[in-house]
Amino acid sequence: MFVQLLYKTSLKNIVLAEFKIRVAQPNVLEEDAQAMYDAVITNHLGPGPIVTEFEEKMADYMGVKNAIAVNSGTSSMLLSLDALGIGNGDEVITTPFTFAATSNVIIQRNAHPIFVDIEPDTFNLDPKKIEAVITEKTKAIMPIDYGGQSAEILEINEIAEKHGLAVIEDAAPALGGVHKNKKVGSISTMTGFSFGPDKNLNTGEGGLIVTNDNELAEKCKILRKNGADRRYHHVEIGWNAKMPDPNAALGISQLKRIDEILDKKNQLADYYNKKLEGISEIITPTIRNYNKHTFMLYVILFKNNKLREKIRIGLENNGVETRINFPPLHLQPIYKKLYNFSNGMLPICEDISERVLGLPIFLKMTEEEQDYITDIIRKLVID
Numbered sequence: 447m448f449v450q451l452l453y454k455t456s457l458k459n460i461v462l463a464e465f466k467i468r469v470a471q472p473n474v475l476e477e478d479a480q481a482m483y484d485a486v487i488t489n490h491l492g493p494g495p496i497v498t499e500f501e502e503k504m505a506d507y508m509g510v511k512n513a514i515a516v517n518s519g520t521s522s523m524l525l526s527l528d529a530l531g532i533g534n535g536d537e538v539i540t541t542p543f544t545f546a547a548t549s550n551v552i553i554q555r556n557a558h559p560i561f562v563d564i565e566p567d568t569f570n571l572d573p574k575k576i577e578a579v580i581t582e583k584t585k586a587i588m589p590i591d592y593g594g595q596s597a598e599i600l601e602i603n604e605i606a607e608k609h610g611l612a613v614i615e616d617a618a619p620a621l622g623g624v625h626k627n628k629k630v631g632s633i634s635t636m637t638g639f640s641f642g643p644d645k646n647l648n649t650g651e652g653g654l655i656v657t658n659d660n661e662l663a664e665k666c667k668i669l670r671k672n673g674a675d676r677r678y679h680h681v682e683i684g685w686n687a688k689m690p691d692p693n694a695a696l697g698i699s700q701l702k703r704i705d706e707i708l709d710k711k712n713q714l715a716d717y718y719n720k721k722l723e724g725i726s727e728i729i730t731p732t733i734r735n736y737n738k739h740t741f742m743l744y745v746i747l748f749k750n751n752k753l754r755e756k757i758r759i760g761l762e763n764n765g766v767e768t769r770i771n772f773p774p775l776h777l778q779p780i781y782k783k784l785y786n787f788s789n790g791m792l793p794i795c796e797d798i799s800e801r802v803l804g805l806p807i808f809l810k811m812t813e814e815e816q817d818y819i820t821d822i823i824r825k826l827v828i829d
């Protein structure tokens with residue numbers, strides 16, 4: 447089936463592109479839609495008992511004391527910063543190899559992102575480079591779990607503890623991941639998840655904060671409803687970051703099969719690995735043996751940018767959508783403007799960004815589709 451996608455190459459030039467295989471597809475079954483319908487038809491439209499049930503089930507799933515549902519992954523991190531009182535002039539150590547939300551929230555609060563380079567194999571924040579940039583202004587470390595694989599989160603939490611810092615883990619793609627026998631979400635001071643449409647579990651849009659700190663949890667609950675601890679009684683300057691009941695109903699329905707979803711994602715990744723084996727110009731994802739990956743993304747690494755671009759364009763010409771996860775965040779126009787960042791500042795991130803390619807991965811993907819993609823890659827590499 448061809449999905450038509452309109453995109454602009456310039457303001458004047460609108461091109462119609464056709465993708466036979468999209469890079470991701472939402473995972474929604476009949477029973478999920480029914481759960482949302484049931485919520486709506488019983489007038490559960492705003493945040494209510496279904497959100498509470500979703501939070502309890504999520505806390506149970508991760509073995510944490512508190513789960514607070516919000517309206518996006520971005521909100522989960524913004525509220526975490528607010529709950530920790532991080533803002534004006536504070537510094538937060540983070541990764542440049544991420545979606546913009548991770549460090550945008552830091553800047554939203556007039557704090558500063560201090561970018562540290564990544565590990566060349568997992569593409570996660572390199573813990574060995576953190577201590578060198580800690581100053582008196584540092585308040586937190588904000589790593590991400592790249593593509594769904596945990597960062598070295600125990601080591602990062604140890605560094606944080608040694609220096610009296612908080613860890614806000616951006617686990618947007620990593621629900622259900624495991625690091626050294628601990629569930630992602632159960633280790634850091636606060637962890638944020640995203641449940642956007644492409645995620646392994648989606649609530650339409652949505653997010654979640656988990657923490658074992660009861661005080662921080664209570665603060666997040668207040669912050670997400672304009673700072674009110676009860677109706678018309680405002681004890682903080684918060685925001686509206688609430689998740690509505692129908693979205694939570696979708697989340698509960700999907701949570702029932704999350705482990706099945708992750709098994710299937712791992713099978714798809716294994717099949718890609720097998721099909722790409724022996725192509726010396728390509729490195730398939732590196733997984734540490736103590737991590738369980740969620741494969742929200744399946745990202746391969748090429749020998750050089752020229753080959754990456756050849757394959758990327760070749761796949762596109764054959765109707766296969768891909769993504770570059772991610773362009774270096776510190777080199778985005780607004781970051782260069784605000785902080786005067788320039789090329790060469792974070793060489794590993796910049797180099798990896800030139801060579802990575804995210805391939806399609808979604809639950810209903812077939813072996814035929816994976817064969818189609820890997821055959822094109824193999825042929826183009828040899829040509």
Ligand SMILES: Cc1ncc(COP(=O)(O)O)c(C=O)c1O
Binds near residue numbers: 616619641
């Ligand atoms: C690493 C990372 N952080 C944060 C976000 C933001 O999540 P949301 O789109 O739910 O706000 C995303 C979204 O994909 C992400 O990939």
